[in-house]
Amino acid sequence: xxxxxxxxxxxxxxFKSLASGRRLLTPRGTGDKCKLGETPPDQVTLEYTNTHxxxxxxxxxxxxxxxxxxxxxxxxxxxxxxxxGDNGEPTVVFGIRPCDARxxxxxxxxxxxxxxxxxxxKGKIDQTVFVGLACDAPSPQCFCAAMGGSPFGESGLDAxxxxxxxxxxxxxxxxxxxxxxxxxxxxEANLADEIKxxxxxxxxxxxxxxxxxxxxxxxxxxxxxxxxxxxTAENCLNCGVCTFFCPTCHCFDIQDEASERGGVRMRNxxxxxxxxxxxxxxxxxxxxxxxxxxxxxxxxxxxxxxLKQDGVRGCTGCGRCVAMCPVNIxxxxxxxxxxxxxxxxx
Amino acid sequence: MPQLSEITNKxxxxxxxxxxxxxxxxxxxxxQGTIPLTTAPFFARTAEECDQLVWSNFARINLxxxxxxRTGKVALVAKGCDARSAVGQxxxxxxxxxxxxxxxxxCSGMIDNNLVTAKEPRPISEAVETTDESITVKGGGFSTExxxxxxxxxxxxxxxxxxxxLADELVGPEINGGAADDFADIKALLGKSLEERxxxxxxxxxxxLRCYACRNACPLCYCxxxxxxxxxxxxxxxxxxxxxxxxFHLLRGLHCAGRCTSCGxxxxxxxxxxxxxxxxxxxxxxxxxxxxxxxxxSWDQKPPLTMxxxxxxxxxxx
Numbered sequence: 001x002x003x004x005x006x007x008x009x010x011x012x013x014x015f016k017s018l019a020s021g022r023r024l025l026t027p028r029g030t031g032d033k034c035k036l037g038e039t040p041p042d043q044v045t046l047e048y049t050n051t052h053x054x055x056x057x058x059x060x061x062x063x064x065x066x067x068x069x070x071x072x073x074x075x076x077x078x079x080x081x082x083x084x085g086d087n088g089e090p091t092v093v094f095g096i097r098p099c100d101a102r103x104x105x106x107x108x109x110x111x112x113x114x115x116x117x118x119x120x121x122k123g124k125i126d127q128t129v130f131v132g133l134a135c136d137a138p139s140p141q142c143f144c145a146a147m148g149g150s151p152f153g154e155s156g157l158d159a160x161x162x163x164x165x166x167x168x169x170x171x172x173x174x175x176x177x178x179x180x181x182x183x184x185x186x187x188e189a190n191l192a193d194e195i196k197x198x199x200x201x202x203x204x205x206x207x208x209x210x211x212x213x214x215x216x217x218x219x220x221x222x223x224x225x226x227x228x229x230x231x232t233a234e235n236c237l238n239c240g241v242c243t244f245f246c247p248t249c250h251c252f253d254i255q256d257e258a259s260e261r262g263g264v265r266m267r268n269x270x271x272x273x274x275x276x277x278x279x280x281x282x283x284x285x286x287x288x289x290x291x292x293x294x295x296x297x298x299x300x301x302x303x304x305x306x307l308k309q310d311g312v313r314g315c316t317g318c319g320r321c322v323a324m325c326p327v328n329i330x331x332x333x334x335x336x337x338x339x340x341x342x343x344x345x346x
Numbered sequence: 347m348p349q350l351s352e353i354t355n356k357x358x359x360x361x362x363x364x365x366x367x368x369x370x371x372x373x374x375x376x377x378q379g380t381i382p383l384t385t386a387p388f389f390a391r392t393a394e395e396c397d398q399l400v401w402s403n404f405a406r407i408n409l410x411x412x413x414x415x416r417t418g419k420v421a422l423v424a425k426g427c428d429a430r431s432a433v434g435q436x437x438x439x440x441x442x443x444x445x446x447x448x449x450x451x452x453c454s455g456m457i458d459n460n461l462v463t464a465k466e467p468r469p470i471s472e473a474v475e476t477t478d479e480s481i482t483v484k485g486g487g488f489s490t491e492x493x494x495x496x497x498x499x500x501x502x503x504x505x506x507x508x509x510x511x512l513a514d515e516l517v518g519p520e521i522n523g524g525a526a527d528d529f530a531d532i533k534a535l536l537g538k539s540l541e542e543r544x545x546x547x548x549x550x551x552x553x554x555l556r557c558y559a560c561r562n563a564c565p566l567c568y569c570x571x572x573x574x575x576x577x578x579x580x581x582x583x584x585x586x587x588x589x590x591x592x593x594f595h596l597l598r599g600l601h602c603a604g605r606c607t608s609c610g611x612x613x614x615x616x617x618x619x620x621x622x623x624x625x626x627x628x629x630x631x632x633x634x635x636x637x638x639x640x641x642x643x644s645w646d647q648k649p650p651l652t653m654x655x656x657x658x659x660x661x662x663x664x
Contacts, residue, residue: 030467031460032619062585137469231389235412237411239561239615241557241617244555244557253584268586274558276577322381323381326614328379
């Protein structure tokens with residue numbers, strides 16, 4: 001871990017170097033049009049809050065075509081599956097926010113672990129270098145620190161950039177990041193104390209100071225059985241907004257779209273808010289009402305993922321679901337309700 | 347200039363009375379949202395819970411959406427459009443009229459947050475509202491007053507049914523509507539070629555995520571299983587294929603023909619700001635010009651497309 005600095009007048013060359021030999025993706029556009037896009041090095045901006053949708057579609061597109069199959073028995077390769085998976089291309093993502101990078105690191109453990117390796121995810125992530133941009137002005141909806149992250153968080157990143165007056169400070173976090181930043185001509189500098197100071201100010205600026213720790217200590221079944229879920233779910237519309245905007249929601253539905261001649265196998269984003277998500281072939285549905293579905297989403301984020309990932313919460317505090325929910329179901333309020341769960345007698 | 351707190355107090359009083367008198371077991375209204383520029387649907391079952399009910403310039407979601415299939419007695423806090431949807435729920439047999447008590451709120455229109463952020467792009471951490479004429483938004487080092495007339499939702503700007511006339515009671519003085527939607531843009535669109543119309547609608551929905559927030563926020567979309575969710579057989583692909591997405595929007599538009607009250611819940615719910623109502627406005631114009639019918643203004647009239655008459659003017663139906 002080394003810190004670097006790029007002076008304001010050297011920024012243009014720095015971004016040019018990042019983009020050399022690979023595509024450079026940065027947040028572009030404003031408001032609901034802000035998204036990661038290929039950016040000419042002279043058009044990189046640091047003036048944005050965050051992308052409207054999370055950047056997960058970069059590694060996990062809403063629709064991903066996995067393979068094609070044919071019914072051409074006369075031809076020698078008539079039944080051979082043809083891979084359609086997009087294995088990515090050399091890419092630098094500059095300006096991803098620490099909350100979203102953390103989201104990618106959480107999903108990474110779902111797509112790559114000691115049991116499975118998802119080739120489509122792996123192909124793309126292996127070729128991508130993530131340079132985050134720390135948040136010096138958190139938006140009113142941000143609560144990454146309350147969820148265990150930080151506006152200067154490092155999880156999921158190869159390097160973290162931050163504004164240092166008009167200059168750009170950098171901290172490299174992986175070999176991949178170090179190689180990229182060094183090659184881009186950044187100057188070594190000792191900025192560790194400066195980062196600590198900026199980070200403390202940014203955390204202080206976040207409005208939400210809630211302590212969700214009690215959820216970690218409460219028994220899973222006590223949380224599950226608490227009666228508040230009925231009221232918590234009562235106004236839910238069961239649309240998929242929260243799941244589609246969430247940087248860590250990773251569930252998908254595999255579909256074959258086929259005719260007599262052949263077809264394509266694809267996977268699409270799915271949403272646990274839909275009754276269809278769990279309905280069985282028999283017609284039985286283990287999550288028959290919105291109460292079970294809403295409980296699932298919050299239990300997954302705040303209890304199941306932490307249990308599986310050494311305490312790391314499945315919510316990164318990016319605030320998208322809070323801002324986008326049509327009926328204002330606020331994960332911060334739900335988490336607080338969960339902390340108030342009464343433990344059952346031992 | 348009506349104070350919002352006055353209306354809020356009247357709503358709470360009516361809600362408590364509805365619960366005490368047994369007219370309702372639950373009152374569905376709005377409570378303050380947890381973030382600026384927002385309210386949340388709220389279900390009050392006790393006198394204490396009634397104190398959480400509020401009136402606001404951000405009461406956008408149509409609460410009639412929570413009526414279909416309800417069996418107990420319910421009181422509904424309703425704007426003009428919501429009350430029309432509630433009447434629709436009765437005429438379409440989704441709820442018994444005897445089980446429904448409408449607390450009508452004459453409405454001067456609701457605010458479109460996108461228009462607010464267009465006027466004040468800095469991050470807003472607080473919105474103060476005391477009257478139904480203006481709001482003040484605040485953030486780091488700024489405080490900006492915005493007139494509601496400048497940031498009304500477009501369905502509210504052309505609303506002519508601001509006062510819920512079929513409500514069981516009104517909690518404020520009647521408000522008259524202004525100029526109705528003249529459909530000038532829709533008429534111009536319908537005069538164009540098929541290709542141009544298709545191009546228009548394709549562009550309209552290009553950002554659609556198929557999250558179905560529009561459908562789920564809509565009080566008309568109460569089908570137990572929506573055609574897009576059918577699996578045996580599966581009518582529609584699940585991918586981001588543009589024709590599948592278009593099929594969803596076209597069919598939803600047709601299913602809502604002659605039933606839509608322009609409440610704008612679909613557009614409020616859409617997370618990528620698609621003007622979903624364009625589909626509905628085409629059908630609204632069609633139904634109005636063919637049958638001179640406007641939904642939700644009578645307890646007895648059925649929507650034209652759910653009716654059959656032996657003396658129908660059209661040949662095909664006989």
